[in-house]
Amino acid sequence: MASLALDLLPEHYVEFSEQELDARIARAKAALGSRLVILGHHYQRDEVVKFADFRGDSLKLSQLAASRREAEFIVFCGVHFMAESADILSADHQVVILPDLNAGCSMADMANLEQVEVCWEELAGCTDARIVPITYINSTAAIKAFVGRNGGAVCTSSNARKVMEWALARGDKGLFLPDEHLGRNTAYRMGIPLEEMAVWDPQEERGGLREEEIRQARIFLWKGHCSVHQRFLPEHVARVRAKYPGVRVVVHPECKWEVCQLADEVGSTEYILKRVTEAPPGSQWAVGTEIHMIRRLAQEHADRLVVTLDDCVCLCSTMYRISPQHLCWTLESLVAGQVVNRVSVDPETKRWARVALDRMLEIT
Ligand code: 13P
């Protein structure tokens, strides 16, 4: 389990103006120099991500965390599971900090270790087939460790297909945690029909499945979802196409299967970024992902149309918790020799979670 000693933002930080905060962050960053690296996920707000030394999706940021050995402090502007992964992959001398420990992920919270262990035992009780577990990186370190101990691997939205192919080459069936939609979209694109997928609902007895369904399924999909991406609906695709004839619809694979089927392209955060960035001027894009990333793409590429697939403002409220005030406080504390909001995974969990993460990095 990660340490969860929650340090609270001192009150006076909320009184600083935007300019003061910018100046203070820049000063603290300069004072820490090469002792510090700031990693920023694409869903972070502009006021924060502008200070990131590296921006990326979860795959890119975990690769960076594994390779930037010279920095003593890794300040992760993202959510808790990302900072945990950075702690697991970084060297022992490195300290990982999440500026606000309340920046969690509702999807990661949808699978806890106890539920997954029950599922594993019940599946084993119904079938002799070899099941290989896969966990999306959006999961707790404890789930990653479970997967590592049981011969499986982590995946991200960038490499889910490669990891699922790897898993099915090693075993007869896969258990995909904790995002039902990423699992379904990935398996379907590999040619696995929907009838060979079974949703495991941890709230139901035996996952809500009959023994026969368990024997027949090739992929078990954990009933979890992202509250941001699940809000995009098929009618949003129809509406945006009617409003902007010729628009290309690109969505993140955490969106529902029905939405992904209607989209022109489905890809990870980094994929979406690349497609829009490399698109010709005048092209039109409707994007199904987190709103900060879409707004930034629109601002940085004013010569093309970049709109959200739906105007409902699909904001990840936990990503949003990382504020400039928290970043400023974290960095100034480090300058003063004090570590606040450290994310530290216990050694046993770390060992097995690392096995699952290393497998992913090898497969990728
Ligand atoms: P990426 O793997 O595309 O960075 O996505 C992470 C995430 O949390 C998406 O909701």
Ligand code: SF4
């Ligand atoms: Fe979690 Fe969804 Fe936010 Fe990603 S966008 S961090 S999956 S809640």
